[in-house]
Amino acid sequence: MAVIESPPEVATEGATAVPDRQSTGLAGFLGSGDHKVIGRAYIVMSLVFGLAAAVTGELVAVERIDTSRLNVLSVDTQFQVFTFHSVSATFLFLLPLILGLAFVVVPLQVGAPTIAFPRAAAASFWAWLISGGLVVTSYLINGGPQGGRSRGVDLWIVALAALLAALVLGSACLIATVLGLRAPGMNLGRVPMFAWSMLVAGTMWLLTLPVLVGVLVLMYEDHKHGRVTFGESSGMYDRIVWAFRHPQVYAFAVPVLGIAGDVLAVTTRSRQAFRGVAMGAIAAFGAFGFGAFVQLSVYGDAVKQPAYIGISLLAVTPVLLLLALWADLFRRGGFSFSAPLLFAVAAVLMLLVGVLAGAAGAIPALKVANTEWDAAVTHYATLGAVIAVLGGLYWWATKVIGRPAGQALGGFAALSLLLGTVLLAFPNLISAFLRAHSKSTKKGVFQALAIVEVVGGGLIAVGVVVAAVNLLGAMRRRSDGGDGRDEVPSDPWQGHTLEWATLSPPPLHNFSSLPVVSSPEPMLDQREEASA
Amino acid sequence: MATAIADTAAGHTVPALPSAAPPTRPRLTLIGTALASAAVVMMFAGLIGVYLSYRSESLSSTGKWLPTGTSIPLTPANTAMFTLVLSVITMQWAVYAVANNDRPHAYLALGLTIFFGLCFINMTSFLYTQMELGVAKSPAGALIYVITGAHLALVVIALLYAALMTFRTLGGEYTGRDREGITAASMFWYVTVAVFAVIWYAIYVTK
Numbered sequence: 001m002a003v004i005e006s007p008p009e010v011a012t013e014g015a016t017a018v019p020d021r022q023s024t025g026l027a028g029f030l031g032s033g034d035h036k037v038i039g040r041a042y043i044v045m046s047l048v049f050g051l052a053a054a055v056t057g058e059l060v061a062v063e064r065i066d067t068s069r070l071n072v073l074s075v076d077t078q079f080q081v082f083t084f085h086s087v088s089a090t091f092l093f094l095l096p097l098i099l100g101l102a103f104v105v106v107p108l109q110v111g112a113p114t115i116a117f118p119r120a121a122a123a124s125f126w127a128w129l130i131s132g133g134l135v136v137t138s139y140l141i142n143g144g145p146q147g148g149r150s151r152g153v154d155l156w157i158v159a160l161a162a163l164l165a166a167l168v169l170g171s172a173c174l175i176a177t178v179l180g181l182r183a184p185g186m187n188l189g190r191v192p193m194f195a196w197s198m199l200v201a202g203t204m205w206l207l208t209l210p211v212l213v214g215v216l217v218l219m220y221e222d223h224k225h226g227r228v229t230f231g232e233s234s235g236m237y238d239r240i241v242w243a244f245r246h247p248q249v250y251a252f253a254v255p256v257l258g259i260a261g262d263v264l265a266v267t268t269r270s271r272q273a274f275r276g277v278a279m280g281a282i283a284a285f286g287a288f289g290f291g292a293f294v295q296l297s298v299y300g301d302a303v304k305q306p307a308y309i310g311i312s313l314l315a316v317t318p319v320l321l322l323l324a325l326w327a328d329l330f331r332r333g334g335f336s337f338s339a340p341l342l343f344a345v346a347a348v349l350m351l352l353v354g355v356l357a358g359a360a361g362a363i364p365a366l367k368v369a370n371t372e373w374d375a376a377v378t379h380y381a382t383l384g385a386v387i388a389v390l391g392g393l394y395w396w397a398t399k400v401i402g403r404p405a406g407q408a409l410g411g412f413a414a415l416s417l418l419l420g421t422v423l424l425a426f427p428n429l430i431s432a433f434l435r436a437h438s439k440s441t442k443k444g445v446f447q448a449l450a451i452v453e454v455v456g457g458g459l460i461a462v463g464v465v466v467a468a469v470n471l472l473g474a475m476r477r478r479s480d481g482g483d484g485r486d487e488v489p490s491d492p493w494q495g496h497t498l499e500w501a502t503l504s505p506p507p508l509h510n511f512s513s514l515p516v517v518s519s520p521e522p523m524l525d526q527r528e529e530a531s532a
Numbered sequence: 533m534a535t536a537i538a539d540t541a542a543g544h545t546v547p548a549l550p551s552a553a554p555p556t557r558p559r560l561t562l563i564g565t566a567l568a569s570a571a572v573v574m575m576f577a578g579l580i581g582v583y584l585s586y587r588s589e590s591l592s593s594t595g596k597w598l599p600t601g602t603s604i605p606l607t608p609a610n611t612a613m614f615t616l617v618l619s620v621i622t623m624q625w626a627v628y629a630v631a632n633n634d635r636p637h638a639y640l641a642l643g644l645t646i647f648f649g650l651c652f653i654n655m656t657s658f659l660y661t662q663m664e665l666g667v668a669k670s671p672a673g674a675l676i677y678v679i680t681g682a683h684l685a686l687v688v689i690a691l692l693y694a695a696l697m698t699f700r701t702l703g704g705e706y707t708g709r710d711r712e713g714i715t716a717a718s719m720f721w722y723v724t725v726a727v728f729a730v731i732w733y734a735i736y737v738t739k
Contacts, residue, residue: 116560172567180558210571211578221678226668298585
């Protein structure tokens with residue numbers, strides 16, 4: 001066939017198109033496809049939902065104190081409050097908080113002018129926000145698992161499925177950004193650690209959360225028509241609980257390793273040695289976080305299977321390997337204390353304890369599977385991730401909020417979160433072990449452990465609130481350069497990667513020019529060339 | 533290219549022009565479609581896993597899975613499977629035609645693919661009328677309708693995607709040098725067919 005049409009020489013850019021000018025005000029926010037605006041919105045709203053998750057978590061912890069005089073919740077609402085805490089802490093707080101930070105930082109790290117599919121990214125935020133509101137509403141009208149109102153239960157299922165779909169959509173935008181919008185010269189081996197960890201984490205979310213959506217679709221259909229397969233709503237939580245226990249929670253904690261990798265390398269002023277090994281370890285940890293097969297309601301013996309035990313034991317290896325590589329960074333370079341460093345160390349420590357506890361819990365001889373032990377592992381891993389992301393907000397504060405954040409209050413928040421996590425999770429390990437192996441333990445011991453948990457939960461809430469208030473307060477603070485102009489350093493940490501090559505806060509299209517990327521640390525290369 | 537054709541018609545021979553540089557756009561549509569396909573595959577893997585688990589449990593405890601009086605005729609399911617296999621051929625034909633800047637054949641192939649998709653929807657709805665399986669009477673009914681219904685929804689989405697790419701091809705957006713959109717639509721369609729192949733075997737053949 002004769003060719004009579006001339007194809008365009010330069011392809012159109014529908015998948016990356018963002019307007020040249022940023023609208024301001026409410027209309028600008030509502031219609032924005034700028035990844036930084038969407039990311040900030042994710043962060044702020046996830047912190048709001050996080051407050052609800054923290055309050056319900058404390059209520060659940062208080063209820064565990066066995067006393068006849070202290071009944072905060074009625075028997076009917078206890079389980080709903082517990083499930084709301086699980087769902088909101090994971091899908092309304094942790095994952096969107098991670099996505100929010102990643103939405104702002106990852107495109108900058110890979111040198112992209114925008115996030116891939118900016119309109120889909122905006123849709124993911126709005127869909128998540130609306131469906132998150134509906135999840136809360138469903139609980140308020142006596143819905144949720146074991147809810148008393150049938151329509152409330154149906155609303156909970158639909159809203160949760162939509163919420164998960166929104167998070168998967170956001171993850172897909174991030175993955176596509178790392179795979180398709182990297183700066184010239186940046187092959188996958190040169191991707192910064194946080195961006196790499198988000199590629200791994202996003203992939204695992206993309207592969208596991210749709211399984212949960214499928215289960216929810218089944219639950220909805222069954223609940224609407226006869227309830228012959230899954231029965232009444234009381235068993236619903238058992239069908240989705242795999243998403244809140246290990247190994248699935250490891251997939252939510254992968255960004256801990258990426259944030260720590262970036263923060264530690266810059267703080268110690270060293271290049272990451274054996275970078276490929278470090279990236280492989282992060283990928284392996286993500287792969288071990290595939291927990292969709294641990295569906296106890298369908299296959300009750302899943303925790304006795306070699307796959308589950310093997311994954312739980314092997315998940316320790318990549319974390320230990322990364323610890324060894326990061327210890328080498330400290331050995332080779334000096335370091336100075338900063339809030340992000342404290343956050344990073346605290347997060348990695350909590351994750352390490354979590355995977356060690358997960359490995360121990362998988363050993364059948366210990367007899368702690370499906371007990372409070374699992375709750376402890378979940379708390380260590382997910383709170384490790386919360387600590388890491390808050391640390392990331394301090395580290396990239398000039399990019400996220402446009403101002404550096406106060407270090408002293410940040411350090412206090414990091415220590416409060418570290419102590420709170422230990423006090424919240426460790427008593428669970430002790431009580432699970434005692435219940436399995438010491439039948440003569442007095443009731444008072446468990447009472448005391450439950451009180452310690454309440455204190456731990458309170459410290460975590462204090463840490464998150466202090467960190468959030470400190471960050472929001474920094475937004476209002478001006479840092480004048482003496483001439484009255486607001487000056488924010490583009491690179492306050494002497495960073496290694498591309499996000500430090502642009503202004504703080506970054507302009508609409510992120511970069512006016514990019515340095516040549518010929519290694520994983522282009523900014524460090526540039527400084528070394530300038531000083532040579 | 534138009535210049536080369538004109539020169540040849542006038543009796544001159546000119547060397548072929550060097551091929552143009554590849555398009556500057558990153559292949560985001562293809563990446564995004566691959567990610568969506570992966571998510572879809574995992575959702576159906578989970579659904580079919582639950583189905584097989586319940587079926588196995590029911591067979592081992594009661595010796596039967598489908599409720600008494602239910603029959604799932606295999607002929608409509610086989611025809612539906614065969615139709616989708618045909619649609620794979622026409623979809624690949626469309627990709628090949630676009631790669632060769634052969635627009636009439638691309639339109640024909642895409643039109644046939646959409647036609648086969650609509651036939652599949654018709655056949656599945658016919659199968660529903662023949663199954664005599666109540667949705668609220670047994671776990672088998674609930675699971676079968678959810679899985680096949682979700683797949684029907686997937687076929688509709690894949691058809692809309694293919695139709696969108698057809699219109700874009702009609703508009704001249706995709707050519708031999710840049711056929712990302714049509715390739716992405718074809719990939720999603722193949723995934724849709726592959727998912728049905730598993731459903732066809734797990735549900736309709738083994739019953």
